[in-house]
Amino acid sequence: xxxxxxxxxxxxxxxxxxxxxxxxxxxxxxxxxxxxxxxxxxxxxxxxxxxxxxxxxxxxxxxxxxxxxxxxxxxxxxxxxxxxxxxxxxxxxxxxxxxxxxxxxxxxxxxxxxxxxxxxxxxxxxxxxxxxxxxxxxxxxxxxxxxxxxxxxxxxxxxxxxxxxxxxxxxxxxxxxxxxxxxxxxxxxxxxxxxxxxxxxxxxxxxxxxxxxxxxxxxxxxxxxxxxxxxxxxxxxxxxxxxxxxxxxxxxxxxxxxxxxxxxxxxxxxxxxxxxxxxxxxxxxxxxxxxxxxxxxxxxxxxxxxxxxxxxxxxxxxxxxxxxxxxxxxxxxxxxxxxxxxxxxxxxxxxxxxxxxxxxxxxxxxx
Amino acid sequence: xxxxxxxxxxxxxxxxxxxxxxxxxxxxxxxxxxxxxxxxxxxxxxxxxxxxxxxxxxxxxxxxxxxxxxxxxxxxxxxxxxxxxxxxxxxxxxxxxxxxxxxxxxxxxxxxxxxxxxxxxxxxxxxxxxxxxxxxxxxxxxxxxxxxxxxxxxxxxxxxxxxxxxxxxxxxxxxxxxxxxxxxxxxxxxxxxxxxxxxxxxxxxxxxxxxxxxxxxxxxxxxxxxxxxxxxxxxxxxxxxxxxxxxxxxxxxxxxxxxxxxxxxxxxxxxxxxxxxxxxxxxxxxxxxxxxxxxxxxxxxxxx
Amino acid sequence: xxxxxxxxxxxxxxxxxxxxxxxxxxxxxxxxxxxxxxxxxxxxxxxxxxxxxxxxxxxxxxxxxxxxxxxxxxxxxxxxxxxxxxxxxxxxxxxxxxxxxxxxxxxxxxxxxxxxxxxxxxxxxxxxxxxxxxxxxxxxxxxxxxxxxxxxxxxxxxxxxxxxxxxxxxxxxxxxxxxxxxxxxxxxxxxxxxxxxxxxxxxxxxxxxxxxxxxxxxxxxxxxxxxxxxxxxxxxxxxxxxxxxxxxxxxxxxxxxxxxxxxxxxxxxxxxxxxxxxx
Numbered sequence: 001x002x003x004x005x006x007x008x009x010x011x012x013x014x015x016x017x018x019x020x021x022x023x024x025x026x027x028x029x030x031x032x033x034x035x036x037x038x039x040x041x042x043x044x045x046x047x048x049x050x051x052x053x054x055x056x057x058x059x060x061x062x063x064x065x066x067x068x069x070x071x072x073x074x075x076x077x078x079x080x081x082x083x084x085x086x087x088x089x090x091x092x093x094x095x096x097x098x099x100x101x102x103x104x105x106x107x108x109x110x111x112x113x114x115x116x117x118x119x120x121x122x123x124x125x126x127x128x129x130x131x132x133x134x135x136x137x138x139x140x141x142x143x144x145x146x147x148x149x150x151x152x153x154x155x156x157x158x159x160x161x162x163x164x165x166x167x168x169x170x171x172x173x174x175x176x177x178x179x180x181x182x183x184x185x186x187x188x189x190x191x192x193x194x195x196x197x198x199x200x201x202x203x204x205x206x207x208x209x210x211x212x213x214x215x216x217x218x219x220x221x222x223x224x225x226x227x228x229x230x231x232x233x234x235x236x237x238x239x240x241x242x243x244x245x246x247x248x249x250x251x252x253x254x255x256x257x258x259x260x261x262x263x264x265x266x267x268x269x270x271x272x273x274x275x276x277x278x279x280x281x282x283x284x285x286x287x288x289x290x291x292x293x294x295x296x297x298x299x300x301x302x303x304x305x306x307x308x309x310x311x312x313x314x315x316x317x318x319x320x321x322x323x324x325x326x327x328x329x330x331x332x333x334x335x336x337x338x339x340x341x342x343x344x345x346x347x348x349x350x351x352x353x354x355x356x357x358x359x360x361x362x363x364x365x366x367x
Numbered sequence: 368x369x370x371x372x373x374x375x376x377x378x379x380x381x382x383x384x385x386x387x388x389x390x391x392x393x394x395x396x397x398x399x400x401x402x403x404x405x406x407x408x409x410x411x412x413x414x415x416x417x418x419x420x421x422x423x424x425x426x427x428x429x430x431x432x433x434x435x436x437x438x439x440x441x442x443x444x445x446x447x448x449x450x451x452x453x454x455x456x457x458x459x460x461x462x463x464x465x466x467x468x469x470x471x472x473x474x475x476x477x478x479x480x481x482x483x484x485x486x487x488x489x490x491x492x493x494x495x496x497x498x499x500x501x502x503x504x505x506x507x508x509x510x511x512x513x514x515x516x517x518x519x520x521x522x523x524x525x526x527x528x529x530x531x532x533x534x535x536x537x538x539x540x541x542x543x544x545x546x547x548x549x550x551x552x553x554x555x556x557x558x559x560x561x562x563x564x565x566x567x568x569x570x571x572x573x574x575x576x577x578x579x580x581x582x583x584x585x586x587x588x589x590x591x592x593x594x595x596x597x598x599x600x601x602x603x604x605x606x607x608x609x610x611x612x613x614x615x616x617x618x619x620x621x622x623x624x625x626x627x628x629x630x631x632x633x634x635x636x637x638x639x640x641x642x643x644x645x646x647x648x649x650x651x652x653x654x655x656x657x658x659x660x661x662x663x664x665x666x667x668x669x670x671x
Numbered sequence: 672x673x674x675x676x677x678x679x680x681x682x683x684x685x686x687x688x689x690x691x692x693x694x695x696x697x698x699x700x701x702x703x704x705x706x707x708x709x710x711x712x713x714x715x716x717x718x719x720x721x722x723x724x725x726x727x728x729x730x731x732x733x734x735x736x737x738x739x740x741x742x743x744x745x746x747x748x749x750x751x752x753x754x755x756x757x758x759x760x761x762x763x764x765x766x767x768x769x770x771x772x773x774x775x776x777x778x779x780x781x782x783x784x785x786x787x788x789x790x791x792x793x794x795x796x797x798x799x800x801x802x803x804x805x806x807x808x809x810x811x812x813x814x815x816x817x818x819x820x821x822x823x824x825x826x827x828x829x830x831x832x833x834x835x836x837x838x839x840x841x842x843x844x845x846x847x848x849x850x851x852x853x854x855x856x857x858x859x860x861x862x863x864x865x866x867x868x869x870x871x872x873x874x875x876x877x878x879x880x881x882x883x884x885x886x887x888x889x890x891x892x893x894x895x896x897x898x899x900x901x902x903x904x905x906x907x908x909x910x911x912x913x914x915x916x917x918x919x920x921x922x923x924x925x926x927x928x929x930x931x932x933x934x935x936x937x938x939x940x941x942x943x944x945x946x947x948x949x950x
């Protein structure tokens with residue numbers, strides 16, 4: 001039983017060295033029961049090493065992992081109530097689908113009937129009952145992924161680790177599988193830890209995300225937090241696209257910051273960020289979809305005039321590249337809400353336009 | 368309690384220790400130890416006792432007599448030369464016959480290729496001894512093959528050179544011929560493996576850039592198949608140099624090869640130090656170049 | 672335009688003629704009534720009859736098969752263990768020596784392996800009184816030693832190809848490492864283990880040199896019997912024996928070819944099935 005206030009999974013100051021190379025640097029995390037928690041980062045950021053330490057394949061050099069109040073230090077992989085869905089799925093090629101799903105149950109004290117019933121239940125959960133007697137090479141990639149999921153869930157783990165669960169699937173199948181994973185997680189209530197390099201996957205799937213870089217956790221938060229309020233340039237850059245400019249903080253007024261941004265050719269009002277001081281150099285960052293484009297001067301404090309240099313039509317939206325008076329280049333997305341094809345767009349090549357954004361959309365970063 | 372601790376040791380570490388230890392101990396006892404005995408015997412002194420060897424007492428603890436004789440006695444020196452030269456010629460001939468065959472195998476259709484590969488491997492599964500024996504039958508003075516070769520020979524050479532039969536058996540020629548016959552599959556298979564991996568579009572690219580087919584072969588195919596040539600060469604040369612069966616059955620007893628010398632010194636002359644010393648010298652001569660090669664190979668890989 | 676490979680095809684024809692003319696000649700002459708190799712004395716099966724009534728040959732064949740069976744089985748067990756160990760444990764104490772010991776018998780000339788084994792057995796008999804007599808046991812021990820490294824080579828190569836994560840998956844699902852070995856590793860590499868066994872069996876059945884050094888009085892294997900006969904020259908009953916051996920091997924290889932071909936067809940069918948399931 002989890003004591004009140006104790007997190008379900010607690011990772012405490014974990015570090016991992018491979019020889020002189022430090023793959024994971026002093027990571028601490030708490031995960032609540034029933035959460036879908038993602039470790040997001042590029043290759044070599046330490047997310048997979050962290051996952052392997054949770055599974056027990058690697059021992060941390062220092063630090064401890066508590067699962068449901070139990071210290072997992074020195075517990076062998078086969079003794080952990082933690083199961084993993086491997087990136088390659090790692091299905092046993094010589095066993096049928098049902099043998100694969102039932103493999104972990106060999107180690108459970110259950111009658112043969114109970115085991116068969118559990119296997120059936122799992123196969124129903126992933127809708128693979130008709131394929132029970134097939135071998136892994138006789139089913140499709142998406143089906144293999146579901147066998148791997150059913151196999152990892154069959155022993156009712158406390159924690160399910162998913163290593164790049166969607167990476168091997170094609171784009172169409174990936175979207176469908178994402179929702180399937182979420183619904184299965186809701187039905188079983190198992191805590192999911194997902195490792196992924198794909199920020200979109202992490203955003204749609206997770207309750208919370210830990211963004212990792214070079215073995216460190218940069219930021220932990222809900223997808224909305226991490227996207228709207230990144231705490232560093234790395235996180236801002238890694239999740240979604242962003243345009244950033246060097247800035248200097250002039251003053252703090254009415255819970256807003258007034259900045260001087262030479263590249264925009266003027267001053268900007270932005271949402272206040274605690275911990276920044278007047279006179280300090282900072283970075284102003286804006287997501288392209290938060291930039292509005294219009295032919296007339298908008299009713300907004302942060303508005304700058306420029307010329308359309310380039311535009312690209314994507315169907316549902318268009319991308320504009322605008323040269324400001326100051327000479328700076330900014331990118332802005334505009335949704336093509338009205339039908340009418342390219343004629344209906346907000347601006348054309350060489351048009352004089354206004355670029356504007358709300359103070360609440362402007363992100364100020366310390367670096 | 369102890370049983371439980373033993374079970375835990377076995378589950379975590381013991382199983383892998385046992386997995387390594389069983390074959391390890393086996394090879395140390397039945398391969399390394401006998402080999403060290405050869406090295407030890409090579410510095411002993413021959414005695415008329417059983418076993419016919421002695422260290423110390425009235426004899427020196429370490430005697431280099433065997434080594435001195437192995438490199439100075441012309442009988443042994445010639446045996447080394449005969450072995451290395453025969454094995455070398457056999458290796459080159461295997462390469463000259465095996466390379467076009469391996470290349471040909473990569474150019475035939477897939478269904479033919481599998482059948483032909485099977486035909487290359489099939490002699491390998493039949494008895495080595497019987498493959499040597501097959502040539503004994505062919506080369507014998509009264510065989511159809513010998514008669515045929517004799518007739519062709521007599522038809523093309525001047526009158527005075529005519530012979531009643533070709534003296535093929537019991538010659539170094541016979542040894543090399545049978546070596547080529549028995550070891551050819553060992554050359555073809557690694558060559559085929561390295562040629563099969565080559566990207567055919569490279570050939571096409573070279574042809575497209577204006578090279579003639581033979582230039583493509585020299586510039587593109589040959590350099591890329593060098594690992595296969597080396598592997599095949601070693602697979603033929605090393606066993607051929609130490610060969611005992613072929614020289615005994617079809618070789619010339621007057622100029623023995625080194626494998627036979629070792630065997631005779633050991634069994635007939637009961638001279639263990641001599642046989643062991645020759646064995647060590649042979650190993651150094653054969654394994655030395657192989658080790659140098661792999662050393663430089665590793666260095667070249669590292670430099671990349 | 673298709674390029675022609677006249678030269679290569681000619682070389683292939685020449686090469687296969689070189690491979691098979693001696694064998695075919697041997698087969699034809701096994702049915703020769705005449706004792707002389709050059710004279711065709713009419714069709715006869717008398718050499719086969721004399722072969723099967725020769726108790727020496729039958730005894731030698733049985734001994735060879737016994738030795739090959741025992742040594743191939745033990746060599747496969749030890750060789751597989753070594754192959755798995757070398758592929759799975761990149762570092763352990765003494766690994767360098769171990770990998771040397773696994774390759775050395777491959778390049779050691781048979782004469783040297785033969786005399787070193789014999790000296791070992793003689794000195795052992797002197798020091799600890801074992802082996803009291805050379806024969807089945809000593810030959811089998813020597814065969815195990817030099818054929819196990821071939822099994823190791825095959826198994827190690829197969830292990831390096833196989834996906835490590837399926838072993839981790841089994842461990843993750845609650846299996847201890849030795850259970851993983853039994854449930855997953857060995858079943859997956861089993862074809863390689865089987866071909867290792869087959870190779871070890873053939874090597875043992877075919878060996879002359881090492882056997883001739885390590886055997887003792889009364890233990891004559893079939894190759895040793897052939898060896899002692901052909902040293903004296905060509906005899907027609909050996910032609911008959913060779914014909915039988917080649918036939919057995921050829922039938923075996925053809926059956927293996929058909930089985931492999933079937934497996935290939937099945938694999939293609941399965942792939943199509945998976946493809947349809949996808950759609």
